[in-house]
Amino acid sequence: MAFGEQPAYLRVADDLRQQIADGTLPPHTRLPSQASIRSTYGVSDTVALEARKVLMAEGLVEGRSGSGTYVRERPVPRTITRSGYRTLGDCTPFRQEQADERVRGTWEARSERVEAAPGIAERLGIDAGEPVMCTRYVFRVGTEPAMSSTSWEPLRLTGRTPVMLPEQGPLAGRGVVERMAAIDVIVDNVAEEVEARPALAAEARVLGGLPGHPVLVVSRTYRAGCLPVETADVVVPADRFRVAYHLPVR
Template identity: 35%
Template structure:
């Protein structure tokens, strides 16, 4: 069967974007121009543009035409990133505060901002299984939005046992951002983390996630479910860390 006209147009535009004929931030030819060029209706051209939008290559702006998306800087994140929060020199007196996020983003403390929302919740069955605690156990839920140079980069929803943090500075949102992040908080509470477990998945973002992270259409997110442990005890569960997939590469190394 012959390839549909809208897919042929999408192929041509995609190739032009990748070859640099349409650099990031520039407008594609108008619907009228593309329809005349290919001898098709504007409906067919709209279908082609919709294909590119679903792939995260372009954005259509009301009154502004269709624009090639500006690709964000991709950050490589290694599994050993938590060392910046636990190594003695990282928390030495006089050293600039840091967390794994500021390390990943290569930013200083002044360029880091954190939106936060705290509340007490009861563990649902999934959280209870992750914590290895009974369902209904009281937890502190903390939702964070991480900003680098005023650009939202990451959402994180983490949980801590209520009996561990109740009445402590860790349960006070005014104390955020906390130098050293969650590992430093667990150490402050007398339970330094000895193990980190992560499970990585991918999916499409929710509407709230896409709006919060200022994402373009068609871009998936990477989600990381994390557990921090001290010995056999699970002291923190992050469900989930949410990062736009076009902004990050996760690096994992295994010593054999």
């Protein structure tokens, strides 16, 4: 293979991908069989199989047990906005979006006391094994899961206070900034990191789709000065939603 030349399986995948993009292979159409790919492109079974694997990894096709491989319907991505502006009190961006009556959004949450895993402890600046309040959310648009979120708050900060449970008590659902202010902790900055990775099996069960399909993960940490007060991982299906940022300029 000459320098810069693509491997054969990628050339085959490129051609099939173009056929999917231009509608030659529309959604729900069966992908050409391995034997057909081998014959059409003059490649080996191994190359044909690897080309199909590429398209599956990209989420363009899906296997159906006992039936074959089919082109997936590609939904038009919808936007989840993450805003630096404070509106509607201190609700989360998802809750702000749901204030629009045209959007039928719901969410559910469950909190439990757990021991901080090493990675979470590092993000919160505490020792591994320290108690934290872990809250798991699932947010839906209509009946469709839009994103999940898992947050952790150090109980050394919120334990035995009215805001210990994020979704219960007098400030239930009011957001981290307002809840922390109620116990005299002034949150003044937030950091977010965004990465793309394959969905874990547990995430796919909650959000729909298949393990390995791409998701966006927003790792967020709220701080009061240098003190981390909450950290969370927000998981969004990348093939159905995109994350948009709306930030103030000071």
